[in-house]
Structure formats: structure tokens, C-alpha cells
Amino acid sequence: SSRESAPPKRVFLFISFLCFKISTKKEENFWFVKKMGNLFCCVQVDQSTVAIKETFGKFEDVLEPGCHFLPWCLGSQVAGYLSLRLQQLDVRCETKTKDNVFVNVVASIQYRALANKANDAFYKLSNTRSQIQAYVFDVIRASVPKLLLDDVFEQKNEIAKAVEEELEKAMSAYGFEIVQTLIVDIEPDEHVKRAMNEINAAARMRLAANEKAEAEKILQIKRAEGEAEAKYLSGLGIARQRQAIVDGLRDSVLGFAVNVPGTTAKDVMDMVLVTQYFDTMKEIGAHSKSSAVFIPHGPGAVRDVATQIRDGLLQGSSANLS
Numbered sequence: 001s002s003r004e005s006a007p008p009k010r011v012f013l014f015i016s017f018l019c020f021k022i023s024t025k026k027e028e029n030f031w032f033v034k035k036m037g038n039l040f041c042c043v044q045v046d047q048s049t050v051a052i053k054e055t056f057g058k059f060e061d062v063l064e065p066g067c068h069f070l071p072w073c074l075g076s077q078v079a080g081y082l083s084l085r086l087q088q089l090d091v092r093c094e095t096k097t098k099d100n101v102f103v104n105v106v107a108s109i110q111y112r113a114l115a116n117k118a119n120d121a122f123y124k125l126s127n128t129r130s131q132i133q134a135y136v137f138d139v140i141r142a143s144v145p146k147l148l149l150d151d152v153f154e155q156k157n158e159i160a161k162a163v164e165e166e167l168e169k170a171m172s173a174y175g176f177e178i179v180q181t182l183i184v185d186i187e188p189d190e191h192v193k194r195a196m197n198e199i200n201a202a203a204r205m206r207l208a209a210n211e212k213a214e215a216e217k218i219l220q221i222k223r224a225e226g227e228a229e230a231k232y233l234s235g236l237g238i239a240r241q242r243q244a245i246v247d248g249l250r251d252s253v254l255g256f257a258v259n260v261p262g263t264t265a266k267d268v269m270d271m272v273l274v275t276q277y278f279d280t281m282k283e284i285g286a287h288s289k290s291s292a293v294f295i296p297h298g299p300g301a302v303r304d305v306a307t308q309i310r311d312g313l314l315q316g317s318s319a320n321l322s
Helices: 006-022 026-038 113-121 127-144 148-155 158-174 192-260 263-287 299-321
Strands: 042-045 050-055 058-063 066-069 076-083 089-098 103-114 176-187
Touching: 026 148, 050 113, 058 076, 058 113, 076 113, 089 127, 103 113, 103 127, 103 148, 103 158, 113 158, 127 158, 148 158, 148 176, 158 176, 176 192
Parallel strands: none
Antiparallel strands: 042 066, 050 058, 050 076, 089 103, 103 176
16 A cells, blocks of 8 residues: 555655745746746747747747747757847947037937847847947947037937937848937036036126126116206206295395385395395304304405305396396
8 A cells, every 4th residue: 555655645746846946936937947848848938028939940930928839859949039128228429529529429229129020130130239239339420520519419319310210220120129219418528518617607707797787887877867867956946946035035125125215225135145144154153063164254254245246146137138
């Protein structure tokens, strides 16, 4: 009975070992399942991947994702696997612009293999990334030397489009699709970048100086206009004040001549001038912070002041009449 129970125990141990191997890491699972599949003439193809099937070294079919029967005893084998996922290749190319500035142009190429042309993608190219890189170098080094440095920054979309069109024409024959081409960076030499920054800073400082000068000009014009308007209004005020004084003096002289018989207009004017003279002296002495004003004062000083004022009035009247 012990001999009859030996085979089931061996099968149980084999199944336990198989479950243990499957429960380990993914990479080890893939290797183990692959070896076991080859042993049982089965092969597993993962999602977003195709397998290239050969029979005695000749291409036969493209295996889709899933499990496939592959009789290795009849010469069938998997030559390799091809990923259908989107891939990205960053290419850094050094070139020179039209104004003799060396720049590093970084292009990002997004591509993928076509499922219906998987055999071309697998067999026609040995190194896909190197082939794409060579085409990118060729297009960038043919386009950038025609442009100035500033134009390279402005026309990077046109450069990316030229690279994409060239790659699309070249790589479609090999079973690859160019999804997107981007110029992600343009790096001039460090000294050139510093010089560009200094030029930009100087231009902005010049613009700021012009704006500041224009603002000061407008401020001075407005200030002058304000001063002119203030002087004009002040002159109107002074003229009205003097007119009011003259009218008041005239009324005073006429009233005094009527009320005091025997007085002339000259006597009344002299008395008014003397009153104004003493009022002025009073105002000067009333303010402690007033500047010192030396006025000749004596018995004849009033007569001199009156004569000067009278002469000025007569000269003004004659000028108005003429």
C-alpha cells in the first residue's frame, strides 16, 4: 500500500512546488512560466506586446497577447517580443546658429511600433533609437544654422514640425509611428545667456529712464501751467483790490470835501496818504518776525511819500488816457 501511495505524494509535491514558484516575484514568475510553457509547447504574450513566431528560422506569424501553442518539436519558436507601448526618446543635439552661437537643442520624440507592421519593426531595424537619433541630428543641424539665435527660440515649433515630418517619412517604412515631436529645451552657451540677460536688462533700464523723464516733463509742464494760472488769478485779485481802494479813496475825498467846507481834494488826499503811512508803520511793528525795513521818517517824509504816490497816480492816469 505504501508503494501505491507514492505517485500521489509526488504529484502533490510537484504541484506545491509549482504554486510556490508562481507566488514569488514577477520576474521569477515570468522566467518560470516561460520555461514551463516551452516545456509544454505553450507561450504567453503579455498585453501591449506582440511575439514574432518563426519556423525553422523563417518568419511565420505575429502572435497577439494571450496564450499560444508553439510546437518547438516542429521547429516553431519565438524569435522575440515587440512592445506596442508609447516610447519616448530624448535627443540632445549641439549645433550652431546663423549668428555663430552654439546651442544645445533637446528634442523629445514619442513613437511606437505598429501592430500591423510588427514584422517590419522587428526585422528591418537593429537599433531603433540610434536610427531615430540620426534623423533628428540631420534635421536639426540642417534647420538651426539658417536661423538667428532669437529666431530659434521663436520658431521652435517649426523646427519640431520639420523633425516630425522627416521622421514620419523615414520610420513609417520600418513599421513605426511618430506620435509627437517636441523641442523641449534650447540651451545657448552660459556666456551667451548672461549677455542676453544683460542686453535685456539694459533695454528695460533705458525704457524706464525714458518713462521717468517723460513723467518729470509732464510734471514740470503741469506745475508751470498751475503757476501761470495762479499768477493770473493773483493779478486779477490785485487789480480788483486796487480798483476797490481807488473807489474808496474817491468816495472819501468827495465826502470829506462836502462835509468840511474850504478843503480841497489835495488836502484830503494828503491826509489819506498820511493815514495809510501810519497804518503801514503799525503793521510793520506789529509782527515780531517781520524783516527790518528802513523807511526815512521825519517831518518831510510824509510830504515826500505823498508826492511820490501822487506823481505815480498822475502818471498812471496819463498813460491810461493816451
